[in-house]
Amino acid sequence: MITVHHLNNSRSQRVLWLLEELGVDYQVKRYERDPATMLAPPSLRAVHPLGKSPVITDGDLTLAESGAIVEHLAGRYGGGRLVPLAGTPDRLRYTYWMHYAEGSAMPPLLLKLVIDRIETAPMPFFVRPVARAIAGRARSSFIEPQIKLHLDFVEGELGKSSWLAGSEFTAADIQMSFPLEAAAARAGLDGTRPRTMAYLDRLHARPAYRRALDKGGPYELLR
Numbered sequence: 091m092i093t094v095h096h097l098n099n100s101r102s103q104r105v106l107w108l109l110e111e112l113g114v115d116y117q118v119k120r121y122e123r124d125p126a127t128m129l130a131p132p133s134l135r136a137v138h139p140l141g142k143s144p145v146i147t148d149g150d151l152t153l154a155e156s157g158a159i160v161e162h163l164a165g166r167y168g169g170g171r172l173v174p175l176a177g178t179p180d181r182l183r184y185t186y187w188m189h190y191a192e193g194s195a196m197p198p199l200l201l202k203l204v205i206d207r208i209e210t211a212p213m214p215f216f217v218r219p220v221a222r223a224i225a226g227r228a229r230s231s232f233i234e235p236q237i238k239l240h241l242d243f244v245e246g247e248l249g250k251s252s253w254l255a256g257s258e259f260t261a262a263d264i265q266m267s268f269p270l271e272a273a274a275a276r277a278g279l280d281g282t283r284p285r286t287m288a289y290l291d292r293l294h295a296r297p298a299y300r301r302a303l304d305k306g307g308p309y310e311l312l313r
């Protein structure tokens with residue numbers, strides 16, 4: 091039996107979605123973020139030393155890192171579904187987006203989250219203007235231009251095909267959902283990028299996506 095160690099409002103929502111798409115039996119073990127720090131509870135470290143979600147156990151195997159989990163599950167249980175044929179151009183696009191999601195799209199979004207938090211954290215009043223100035227500079231000189239660059243890139247790519255790896259929906263679309271949902275929640279992705287918004291709507295309309303929300307509980311990305 092597969093167990094998904096699922097943290098609320100997190101990347102592990104994608105793993106539940108993939109399993110629903112594949113129609114594989116699994117169980118969900120839920121963990122709640124600390125409301126103050128937003129970190130995962132220490133109990134998740136008993137499953138994997140990094141204590142981050144997602145982590146799955148699948149028989150004797152314990153596997154972390156969402157891209158690795160998605161590739162493992164699609165490869166082992168997909169029977170060829172949701173993964174383009176090996177050796178085709180679409181397969182290479184699939185591999186690209188599978189890595190791009192966490193390797194390139196997430197870092198500037200995460201930086202923005204951290205910088206936004208630093209600015210609003212409790213601090214002595216005389217430090218706040220300095221913190222605001224540093225945060226503002228980091229946002230305007232690096233974070234916001236980088237986020238714009240990435241969102242424009244995705245918007246352009248979605249002009250080439252309806253799904254990111256070609257004409258078929260694949261597990262790479264599942265992997266890419268999280269950075270785009272995070273960007274829509276807290277980094278300015280909106281109707282000015284109509285192809286990306288329509289793509290998100292198509293993802294969210296999939297019955298397996300809706301079923302995964304029922305399994306995972308409330309899913310509201312951090313703002």
Ligand SMILES: N[C@@H](CCC(=O)N[C@@H](CS)C(=O)NCC(=O)O)C(=O)O
Nearest residue numbers: 100101129130142143144155156192
């Ligand atoms: N690149 C990793 C990132 C894992 C990660 O940072 N997960 C977040 C949830 S979205 C987490 O566990 N945060 C809580 C913590 O760091 O304590 C992946 O894709 O699995």
